[in-house]
Amino acid sequence: MRAKTETVWTNLASLRLYFVPLIFLLCANSYGAERPNIVIFLADDSGWGDYSVNGNSNLRTPNIDSIARAGAVLDRFYVCAVCAPTRAEFLTGRYHLRSGVRGVSTGLERLNLDEKTIADALKAAGYATGAFGKWHNGSQWPYHPNARGFGEYYGFTSGHWGEYFDAPLEHNGQPVRGKGFVADDFTGHAIAFIEKHKAKPFFCYVPFNTPHSPWAVPTEFWQRFKVNPIALRAKPGDAEDLDQTRCALAMMENLDWNIGRVLKRLDELKLAENTIVIYFSDNGPNSWRWNGGMKGRKGSTDEGGVRSACFIRWPGGGIQAGTVVSKITGAIDLLPTLCAMTGVKRVGDKPLDGRDVSPLLRGKAEDWPDRLIISSWANKVSARTQQYRLDSAGALFDMAADPGQKHNIAQVKPDITAKMRGAITDWQKDVTGGVVQNVADLLRPFPVGYAEFPMTPLPARDGVPHGAIKRSAPAPNSSYFVNWKTTDDKMTWDIAVNTTGDYDVTILYTAADAGAKIELGFNGSKLAGKVAPAWNPPLYANQDTIARPPAESQMKEFRPLQLGTMRLGKGRGLLTLQALEIPGASVMDVRQVTLTLKK
Numbered sequence: 001m002r003a004k005t006e007t008v009w010t011n012l013a014s015l016r017l018y019f020v021p022l023i024f025l026l027c028a029n030s031y032g033a034e035r036p037n038i039v040i041f042l043a044d045d046s047g048w049g050d051y052s053v054n055g056n057s058n059l060r061t062p063n064i065d066s067i068a069r070a071g072a073v074l075d076r077f078y079v080c081a082v083c084a085p086t087r088a089e090f091l092t093g094r095y096h097l098r099s100g101v102r103g104v105s106t107g108l109e110r111l112n113l114d115e116k117t118i119a120d121a122l123k124a125a126g127y128a129t130g131a132f133g134k135w136h137n138g139s140q141w142p143y144h145p146n147a148r149g150f151g152e153y154y155g156f157t158s159g160h161w162g163e164y165f166d167a168p169l170e171h172n173g174q175p176v177r178g179k180g181f182v183a184d185d186f187t188g189h190a191i192a193f194i195e196k197h198k199a200k201p202f203f204c205y206v207p208f209n210t211p212h213s214p215w216a217v218p219t220e221f222w223q224r225f226k227v228n229p230i231a232l233r234a235k236p237g238d239a240e241d242l243d244q245t246r247c248a249l250a251m252m253e254n255l256d257w258n259i260g261r262v263l264k265r266l267d268e269l270k271l272a273e274n275t276i277v278i279y280f281s282d283n284g285p286n287s288w289r290w291n292g293g294m295k296g297r298k299g300s301t302d303e304g305g306v307r308s309a310c311f312i313r314w315p316g317g318g319i320q321a322g323t324v325v326s327k328i329t330g331a332i333d334l335l336p337t338l339c340a341m342t343g344v345k346r347v348g349d350k351p352l353d354g355r356d357v358s359p360l361l362r363g364k365a366e367d368w369p370d371r372l373i374i375s376s377w378a379n380k381v382s383a384r385t386q387q388y389r390l391d392s393a394g395a396l397f398d399m400a401a402d403p404g405q406k407h408n409i410a411q412v413k414p415d416i417t418a419k420m421r422g423a424i425t426d427w428q429k430d431v432t433g434g435v436v437q438n439v440a441d442l443l444r445p446f447p448v449g450y451a452e453f454p455m456t457p458l459p460a461r462d463g464v465p466h467g468a469i470k471r472s473a474p475a476p477n478s479s480y481f482v483n484w485k486t487t488d489d490k491m492t493w494d495i496a497v498n499t500t501g502d503y504d505v506t507i508l509y510t511a512a513d514a515g516a517k518i519e520l521g522f523n524g525s526k527l528a529g530k531v532a533p534a535w536n537p538p539l540y541a542n543q544d545t546i547a548r549p550p551a552e553s554q555m556k557e558f559r560p561l562q563l564g565t566m567r568l569g570k571g572r573g574l575l576t577l578q579a580l581e582i583p584g585a586s587v588m589d590v591r592q593v594t595l596t597l598k599k
Contacts, residue, residue, distance in 0.1 A: 035201040035342050036317060037275040038122070039194070039266070040334075041259055042090070042205070043252075044083060044134060044160075044212040047285030048307050049232075049292045050252050056290060058232050059225075059249040063260035064311070067279050071313025072323035072361045078330040078384060079282055079308045081299050081377035083159060084109035084136045086282040086331050087207065091117040091137065091148070093335030093346075093354040097376060097431040100444075101137065104159045105461050105476040107444060110138035111148065116348030118335045119149025119203060125344040128197035131155065132190040133207040139462070140446050141453030146172055150205070154189045158461065161209055162478035162555040164216040165543055173453055181218050183210050183251075187258040191265050198269050201342075206262070211251035212286060214548035215243075221250040221257075222545050232290035235404075238297075240288040243546045248287060250545075273316040276341060278334065280310040295405040301375040301382035301392050302405060317341060318362045325360045328386055330373050333357045372420070374427050381428065383420050388413075390420040445496035445572050449503070454597040458575065460590060463493045472553040472589070479553045480591040490578035491590065495522070500570045502598045507577075508558040508591040512536040513584025520566060520593070523573040527566040528580065531588050535559050558591045565598065 049056050053065035053073075080086040084104045085096035092099050092115050100112035111117075123129045130152035135145050139157040146153050154171045161167060167178040167185070178185045190206045210217075225246040234240035259279070266272040284297045284305040296302030310329070313319060332354030339346045340356040359365035375382045380392035389397045395408040396417045402409075410417045448456045461476040467489035471479040481491050505520060505527060514534040520527045539554040548554070579587045 034274075035125070035127075035344070036314060037194075037201055037271060038127075038203045038338060038342070039190075039262060039275055039277045040203075040205050041262075041277075041279045042087070042133075042207040043255060043279075043281040044207070044209045045248075045283065045286035045298055046211055046252060046255075046281040046309075047289070047291045047297070047304070048281075048294070048309050049290050050211070050248070050281075050285065051309055053311075054292065054309060056232055058230055058245075058290065059253055061252060061256040063256045063263055064279055064309075066263070067259075067277055067313050068309075068311040070315065070321050071277070071311060071319045072325055074310040074312065074325045074329045074357075076326065076328045076386075077280065077308050077310035078306050078328065078373050078375060079280065080331070081283055081301050081305045081375060081380075083134075083212075083282045085377065087136050088115075089331040089354075090334050091115075091119070092350075093118075093332050093352040094350065095332065095353050095374065095376075095431055098350075098353070104136070107446060107462055109136055109159060110143045110444065113142055115350070116346070117149045118338055118346075119145075119205070120347040121149070121335075121339060121344050122201075122203045122342070123149045123151065124347055125342070126201065127344075128152075128193075128200060128202040129205075130190070130193040130197075130203070131205040131207065132193065133186045133205075134158075134161070134209040134212075135207065139459070140448070140456050141173075141450045142447065144173065144453060146453065152193060155186060155207075156209075158459070159477040160212050160475075160552075162214065162553050163540070163543060164210075164214065173455055181254070183208050183254055183258050184218075187261055191262060194262070194265060194271070195269070198271060208255060208258075210255055211248045214544050214552055215247040215251075215546045216544050217247060217250045217254055221254045222247065224253070225250045234288040234290060235293060238288035244287040245289040247545050248285070248289060274314075276312065276314045276317065276338070278310070278312050280331070281308045283308070293404045299377065301377055301380050303384075303389060303399065303403065306375045306382070312361060314341070320363065323361065323363065325357070327357075327360055327365075327368055328371065328373055328384060329357050329360070330354065332373075337361075372423050372427075374424065381424050383424050383427075385420070388416060388420065390417065390424070394421065396420070443494065445494045447498055448495045448595050449497045449499040449501065449568065449570075449597050451499065451597070454599075456595045456597075457592055458493045458495070458595065459592045460491075463491050463593075466490045466492065473551055475551045475553070478555070480558070480589050482589050484579065484587040484589070485582070485585065487579050487582060489587075490576055492577075493575040493593070494572070495575050496572040497522075497568045497570050499597060501568065502565050503568050504596040504598060505563040505566050506594040506596070507561040507563055507588075508594070509561045509588045510535050510537060510556060510558055511586070511588035513586060515581075515583045516579055516587040517581040518563075518577065518579050518587065520563065521576045521578075522566075522568055523571060525567050525569065527564050529561075529563040531561065558589075561588075566595075568595070 088096040088101040135157040294304030296304035336356040396410040516531040
């Protein structure tokens with residue numbers, strides 16, 4: 001009996017050598033020990049056709065192509081028509097109208113504070129989280145990326161930036177001056193983050209701001225395209241500007257080079273096997289250029305405006321090289337998919353619009369039901385099923401037989417048309433509660449005065465000019481206030497002060513004349529000072545590769561004017577900047593007012 005018992009214990013001990021490691025592996029995701037790293041690249045204004053892997057012979061994108069070839073291609077992947085909504089849908093797994101994002105500037109780009117992001121979930125699970133680039137979902141705390149799950153942030157929070165070389169940026173809320181071309185700079189900081197956190201799971205989000213205009217790219221990339229013929233062109237009837245096409249392609253090759261830098265470093269650190277790498281873009285191309293014959297570009301809810309490249313690789317996670325997912329997917333799917341692949345529980349309980357598509361990535365989706373993906377922008381709504389697109393005008397297209405949307409078959413397929421129209425109506429009621437919302441009713445104040453983030457920037461894009469004051473260009477992002485010449489003129493910011501206290505006031509300014517007396521007021525509190533010294537630098541003349549669009553501001557170097565300390569009481573009101581005396585021809589140009597809560 002004793003011998004038989006010893007044999008049993010001996011067998012159990014030997015089995016333990018196999019079962020304990022197995023149990024550890026099965027439980028690893030619960031403790032984060034074996035969780036994969038995540039690197040996500042997001043291009044800005046790159047169309048589906050801007051890659052050699054998608055058939056564009058005008059350029060070479062070998063590093064981005066390698067992600068596609070080593071992993072999965074989401075062949076019908078849908079984003080939004082413009083930047084900020086796509087970022088919101090990726091971060092939350094929910095349609096952007098649910099999350100409060102209804103624009104790209106003047107505060108409409110901000111993600112509601114009750115929304116939880118993929119970074120919130122990963123940070124709660126023990127991931128190091130960092131974002132490096134263009135945020136575009138809120139600038140002031142608690143809309144800032146450091147308040148939305150990202151432990152480190154380097155970049156700019158605006159929708160687009162007017163300076164691409166040695167740009168004024170921020171690092172965790174503190175102003176810094178970048179070095180070199182902006183995409184190269186973001187990449188360098190992303191690599192440093194990966195190196196710093198290589199021993200634990202990390203989430204590195206790199207939302208580039210290229211090939212978004214202004215049209216600027218390092219000379220070595222421009223030279224290849226400067227005089228070369230463009231073989232593949234935009235569709236007949238689309239007004240292609242060949243110089244813009246050349247610059248966009250040069251910016252794409254720079255982007256590819258930077259992505260190659262990150263992939264190479266992952267290899268050198270022996271992290272590639274257990275790192276999920278995702279690449280996608282935020283909307284269709286920002287100029288008319290070759291895009292596979294699709295209809296529409298950035299700003300359109302047609303196929304060419306909302307279909308994006310999306311490539312995902314994870315060698316150690318069961319995604320086989322060469323996988324092609326033909327089912328329709330979208331940016332809303334990335335959060336639930338990443339949570340499933342990492343074993344991380346998402347934070348928050350709001351219902352998701354996205355699906356976990358990891359079974360598709362791993363070739364294990366035996367029965368995948370059809371679905372509807374909605375695209376909405378500027379009161380235009382389009383719906384996509386696997387086979388059909390119903391456009392914003394109510395026209396129906398068979399996307400399998402007619403990918404260029406040339407033949408309206410709404411009358412030929414009345415049942416399908418009616419069903420998709422009904423689905424759009426139901427969706428609109430769902431996301432808005434059935435209420436037609438006026439944008440003016442959706443405006444929220446800009447928050448000021450949080451101890452966690454005492455410095456609050458109030459850029460011109462978030463303010464309102466009055467009188468003769470105007471923006472430096474029609475696009476609010478990266479604009480500044482100009483033409484301030486009379487005491488009747490003023491500029492205001494709708495703010496909500498969170499903490500009663502003393503605030504240091506700094507104004508980023510230029511001024512041809514010194515000596516104007518100005519006053520900043522808020523709910524009865526006032527602070528006066530003088531504009532001095534004069535500082536009137538020229539507009540930058542050598543930043544752009546080709547001329548920037550008239551809608552975008554020409555930039556210059558702004559300097560800080562220390563106005564003094566002001567007492568602000570808790571509450572909402574208009575922060576108003578106006579002139580009391582103007583001895584010269586004008587007061588000053590204003591890029592930003594910064595309020596810093598004193599301890």
